[in-house]
Amino acid sequence: MTDSCYCHEAGKMAAECDDLGTVFRSVGTSFGYEDIETKFARYKEFKSTWCRSGKKVNFQITDYLAEAGPEVLGDFALSLYMKIARRGDGDIYGPRLREYLVSDAFLERNQPLYVKRSRNLSRSPRGDNFDLRDTYDNLMATGMLGESRNVSLNWTIKENRMRVGYCSTIMHVVAISSLLDNMNVPEHVHEYVLYHELLHLEDGLSSSRRHHTAEFRAKEHLYPRWRESEDWLRRLAAKKVDLLRS
Ligand SMILES: [Zn+2]
Structure with missing residues (x-):
């Protein structure tokens, strides 16, 4: 053996x-x-x-x-x-x-622990320019998403350029790159990234390694300005936009 x-x-x-x-x-x-x-x-x-x-x-x-x-x-x-x-x-x-992992008891104990262990999280939805709670409320008002329970909204501390959004479906923790918390980046860009991450949360605990399925992409494209937002993200990744901090 x-x-x-x-x-x-x-x-x-x-x-x-x-x-x-x-x-x-x-x-x-x-x-x-x-x-x-x-x-x-x-x-x-x-x-x-x-x-x-x-x-x-x-x-x-x-x-x-x-x-x-x-x-x-x-x-x-x-x-x-x-x-x-x-x-x-x-x-x-x-x-x-599975039932335990989605329980309030699991989340109440472990979400704060997870956030504490994640060094790149601002631990607050409030950015310099945008407040993710407002963005979240705006998205909920569109009716495109179901209510997410106890979600922890954070900006990253580092200005991540390639990975602009992150979601832990097990811990209900979402992080958006602080690179997008900038007056020179249109508001819909970070809103679109948050929408994408909340879709993952809505999908719940999946054992599959395939997260971006055709079905997921179809839902993602319901966001009215997805194409424009994707275009912005591509240009940001390629450093084709000059972002002076406001
Ligand atoms: Zn994704």
């Missing part, structure tokens, strides 16, 4: 959760593992890693699940073991886990 290692260094949690080890050991036994170690790790993203050698496996589980109950952890353990064994359809979110 070949070894596979996806292990990263991570700090040990102050209080280890007993449930975690118990659940992972009980599920792992049915997959033939004899030596199973688990601990929570403080990754910024919702990710877990493992190191496997024969019948031994060592997991570092995202600490965003530190308050999850044994049933949710059981679902998660099962999906990870299935993934290691390359069984199943690759959907990492089982029904109970």
